[in-house]
Amino acid sequence: ETGVTQTPRHLVMGMTNKKSLKCEQHLGHNAMYWYKQSAKKPLELMFVYSLEERVENNSVPSRFSPECPNSSHLFLHLHTLQPEDSALYLCASSLSGDQPQHFGDGTRLSIL
Amino acid sequence: QQQVKQSPQSLIVQKGGISIINCAYENTAFDYFPWYQQFPGKGPALLIAIRPDVSEKKEGRFTISFNKSAKQFSLHIMDSQPGDSATYFCAASIAGNFGNEKLTFGTGTRLTIIP
Numbered sequence: 001e002t003g004v005t006q007t008p009r010h011l012v013m014g015m016t017n018k019k020s021l022k023c024e025q026h027l028g029h030n031a032m033y034w035y036k037q038s039a040k041k042p043l044e045l046m047f048v049y050s051l052e053e054r055v056e057n058n059s060v061p062s063r064f065s066p067e068c069p070n071s072s073h074l075f076l077h078l079h080t081l082q083p084e085d086s087a088l089y090l091c092a093s094s095l096s097g098d099q100p101q102h103f104g105d106g107t108r109l110s111i112l
Numbered sequence: 113q114q115q116v117k118q119s120p121q122s123l124i125v126q127k128g129g130i131s132i133i134n135c136a137y138e139n140t141a142f143d144y145f146p147w148y149q150q151f152p153g154k155g156p157a158l159l160i161a162i163r164p165d166v167s168e169k170k171e172g173r174f175t176i177s178f179n180k181s182a183k184q185f186s187l188h189i190m191d192s193q194p195g196d197s198a199t200y201f202c203a204a205s206i207a208g209n210f211g212n213e214k215l216t217f218g219t220g221t222r223l224t225i226i227p
Contacts, residue, residue, distance in 0.1 A: 004155070042116070042217040043156070043201065056214065090155050100146060101215065103155030 003027040004104035006091050012110045015081055021107045023074040023091030031096045032074040034066060037088040037106065049074065050096050081111045116204050118218025125225055131189040133221045135202035138183065142204040146215070147176065147187050150199045159200070160187070192225045199223070 004025045013019050025032065034046040048056035049068040063085075065077040074091055088108050092101040117136045125131045135145075146161035162169045162176040162185065169176045175188040189196055202218040 040121075040219060042219050043215075045214065048214070092155075100158045100161065103148075103157065105153065105155045 004091055004093055004102050006089075006104035006107050008107060009105065010108045010110075012112060013078070013081065014112050015083075017081075018077070018079040020078065021076040021089055021091075021109075023076075023093075023104055025072055025074075025091075025093040025102070027093060027102060029093035029095050029099075029102070030071050031094045032068060032071075033092040033094075033101065034074065034076050035090040035092065035103075037090055043090070047076075078109075081109075083111050085109065086111045116202055116216050116218045118202050118221060120221060121219070122222040123224070125189075125192045125223065127192060127194060127225055127227050129192050129225075131187075131192045131196065131223055131225070133187045133200050133202070133223070134184065135186065135204075135218050136182075136184045137204050137216075139204070139206070140183065141206045142216075144205045145176070145178065145185050146203050146205075147174075148201040148203065148217075150201065150220075156201055189223075192223075194225045194227065197223060197225050 007022045031050045033048050036044045036046055045058055046060045047066040052068050063080050067075040088106040090106045091104045094101040119134050143164055147159045148156035149159045150156040160171050160174050160176055162178050164180050167178050173190045178185045199220045199222050201220045203215045205215045
């Protein structure tokens, strides 16, 4: 059972749609992350929030917009996505410092 | 770009055998090396991790071997069981102001244990 919950688990959307992915953690962590997982590629770190401030943005296209309203919630707002954006999007959380990251089970995103 | 190279891409091992997955890195500033296990439909879960001040760490049937001079580390699974069938990812990071947040992952190894 994971302490990091992601919704929805599956999402199919057209290229002109706007949708949001949600992540919630109940572990008392103060850092949260978005990763993209594509087949046969390494997990790609997209965004890092520490103490609700964005501290990392790995050259992610602006069609992905993160939001961290508090230390327990993280959103990824999606708009005008491309077919190559189809992937598994994983959220993770940790305590800043010398602590491991805990992952959610991901949202499988398909762009038509 | 910082990379961690992982091999093999897939591995089939007989039940009871030893599974070995290898990773190599370039950045000598990396100082934290975790391994993650991922089952289908699930997110990665931390399995075991090592820092470069030791050459080996063992937890149950899982062992990390670390060779700092060769910039390589490996995961050994002893007495492999069908329940170990999963995808395994190595990773590396640099401890800094944000600790282990910036993980660089390998491409993964799909391990299948056959009876």
